[in-house]
Amino acid sequence: QDIVLVGIPMEEGSGRRGCCMGPDAYRTAGLEQELEALGHTVRDLGNLRKEQVAPLSHANGAIKSLDAMAGWTRAINKCAANLARDPVFPIFMGGDHALAAGSVSGLAEGAAEAGRPLFVLWLDAHADFNTLASTQSGNLHGTPLAFLCGLGGFETYLGRPLRHPLVPENVEILGVRSIDAPERELLLRHGVGVSDMRRIDEEGIAAPLRQFLDRVKRHNGLLHVSLDVDFLDPGIAPAVGTTVPGGTTFREAHLVMEMLHDSGLVTSLDLVELNPFLDDRGRTARLMVDLVASLFGRRVFDRPTRSF
Ligand code: DIR
Numbered sequence: 001q002d003i004v005l006v007g008i009p010m011e012e013g014s015g016r017r018g019c020c021m022g023p024d025a026y027r028t029a030g031l032e033q034e035l036e037a038l039g040h041t042v043r044d045l046g047n048l049r050k051e052q053v054a055p056l057s058h059a060n061g062a063i064k065s066l067d068a069m070a071g072w073t074r075a076i077n078k079c080a081a082n083l084a085r086d087p088v089f090p091i092f093m094g095g096d097h098a099l100a101a102g103s104v105s106g107l108a109e110g111a112a113e114a115g116r117p118l119f120v121l122w123l124d125a126h127a128d129f130n131t132l133a134s135t136q137s138g139n140l141h142g143t144p145l146a147f148l149c150g151l152g153g154f155e156t157y158l159g160r161p162l163r164h165p166l167v168p169e170n171v172e173i174l175g176v177r178s179i180d181a182p183e184r185e186l187l188l189r190h191g192v193g194v195s196d197m198r199r200i201d202e203e204g205i206a207a208p209l210r211q212f213l214d215r216v217k218r219h220n221g222l223l224h225v226s227l228d229v230d231f232l233d234p235g236i237a238p239a240v241g242t243t244v245p246g247g248t249t250f251r252e253a254h255l256v257m258e259m260l261h262d263s264g265l266v267t268s269l270d271l272v273e274l275n276p277f278l279d280d281r282g283r284t285a286r287l288m289v290d291l292v293a294s295l296f297g298r299r300v301f302d303r304p305t306r307s308f
Pocket residue numbers: 097126128130135136137138139141142143178179180242
């Protein structure tokens with residue numbers, strides 16, 4: 001495949017510093033080289049910059065960095081919409097998860113032009129389904145999925161209406177184990193697909209994923225994967241500001257990537273919430289790169305041994 005890497009050093013959505021170093025950590029961990037070793041061609045476009053937006057305010061005083069959020073969303077949206085018109089596989093190297101408001105909204109424009117429905121697999125400890133009215137933390141990385149599903153009150157993000165909201169039934173949140181009370185209400189009301197850790201414990205991670213992939217295939221959909229580092233258990237992935245116990249294991253995460261590869265359905269990817277400032281000798285960055293390698297065709301029998 002022709003893979004394009006875009007660095008998005010956004011950290012304002014996370015409410016703490018450090019995610020701005022994510023793109024360089026992926027480069028240092030050898031993302032481009034690992035993908036090339038699998039036979040793909042890779043072009044690194046470097047880092048995106050946010051647009052300048054005049055200061056914005058909101059009735060919810062808890063909200064942080066709304067103008068930075070708007071500036072990033074607009075810049076990323078345009079970049080993603082352009083990439084969606086090319087026959088390339090874009091990887092958005094974040095940066096916090098708020099960047100998905102831009103990447104997925106842009107990709108949705110490309111999908112609509114191609115006449116294909118866009119499906120989204122959201123791999124995360126959290127649902128990221130707060131609105132500007134419901135967020136208690138004020139950290140806007142807790143909002144992108146609600147924005148992308150067309151919920152109200154987000155006009156400031158793009159400075160215009162969202163052109164192609166996701167169909168909530170075409171979204172699957174996998175691995176979730178921390179949901180705020182208002183988010184729970186909104187998820188149920190809008191019919192978003194949610195497979196929480198309880199379901200994974202009972203049925204295994206393959207069952208809900210297989211069901212979702214079958215749906216994508218039946219609808220001839222494009223599939224975007226949005227991978228939050230906190231999808232993984234903190235014991236194997238400490239470099240994230242919002243660790244939640246009880247996350248996916250090393251093999252569960254690789255199995256997801258291997259099944260996604262075998263499906264042939266994935267057309268774009270976000271790598272988000274890596275905070276290299278919190279990492280332990282680069283192990284989380286390396287694990288994320290290895291997961292991407294599995295998504296792009298590395299198999300169990302070819303996996304190199306590593307020591308940390
Ligand atoms: C919480 C946590 N739901 C919030 N969300 C996080 O702040 O809205 N998302 N950490 O990644």
